[in-house]
Amino acid sequence: MKGFRFGSNQGAFYILPGQGGWEATYGNETLGQFSCPQEAADDLARGLICPHLSEGDDTSTLEIPEKLSDWEIVHV
Template sequence: MKGFRFGSTQGAFYIMPGQDGWEATYGNETLGEFSCPEQAVDEVARGLSCTHLSEGDTSTLEIPEKLCDWEIVHV
């Protein structure tokens, strides 16, 4: 299986296969469950609440909105 990774200035974000679709994570924090990886990337890029970030929100990190701009990782 494959997943996706984006390394921001604050650390890595992952979009990985989950139990009911795709899961977005940062560190040990789950940011949400999504029906497809494209939806997960879109939501992370627009801004999701993240308690582990100093800004508290992913929208300030210039995360790419297109899945093709994320690194493919194999799980």
């Protein structure tokens, strides 16, 4: 099964298969559950609250791409 990884200057974000859908994660924190990986990438790029970031708490400041083709494919 495949998932997606984006390395930002604050650390890696993942979009991985979850229970009945997909999960966006940062570190050990789940940032949300989504019906498809593209929905997760869209929300991360537009801004999700992530209190564990060292600068601010909004993912929109990290230049996370909306296009999944710009994410690295990881096998899980």
